[in-house]
Amino acid sequence: MTRYLLDSNELINFARGREPFAIRIRDLLESGEEVGVSPVCVAEFLSNLPPERRSRWVELLLGLTVWPLSFEDGVQAGIYRYEAARSGRPLSTPDTLIAATAHRVNAIVVTENLKDFPMPGVRVMSLAEG
Numbered sequence: 001m002t003r004y005l006l007d008s009n010e011l012i013n014f015a016r017g018r019e020p021f022a023i024r025i026r027d028l029l030e031s032g033e034e035v036g037v038s039p040v041c042v043a044e045f046l047s048n049l050p051p052e053r054r055s056r057w058v059e060l061l062l063g064l065t066v067w068p069l070s071f072e073d074g075v076q077a078g079i080y081r082y083e084a085a086r087s088g089r090p091l092s093t094p095d096t097l098i099a100a101t102a103h104r105v106n107a108i109v110v111t112e113n114l115k116d117f118p119m120p121g122v123r124v125m126s127l128a129e130g
């Protein structure tokens with residue numbers, strides 16, 4: 001079974017009904033594969049929603065796998081940030097935490113921000129590319 005970790009930008013695309021993202025996320029959810037999120041993605045996603053829309057989306061997110069952050073994810077995220085900064089490509093803490101979690105649980109990060117996940121061993125895919 002393949003695991004997919006939805007980045008917050010894909011959750012936003014889904015919530016807004018943007019195509020082809022919404023249909024491709026629906027296809028993933030119906031595929032029988034494991035689709036999940038990181039608490040970091042949940043926080044980023046909910047920060048874009050008005051209060052009256054939150055409960056519906058929290059309910060949907062609770063239906064996904066939630067891969068919690070671990071101490072090891074924090075260590076790995078720090079290493080990713082250090083190495084990227086030394087190579088002239090600073091990365092955000094949220095993206096490195098998402099990447100570390102995906103790497104630990106062997107999930108593919110589903111995102112349109114492929115450039116934000118250049119870490120070795122972290123697999124990414126774009127729904128725009130099919």
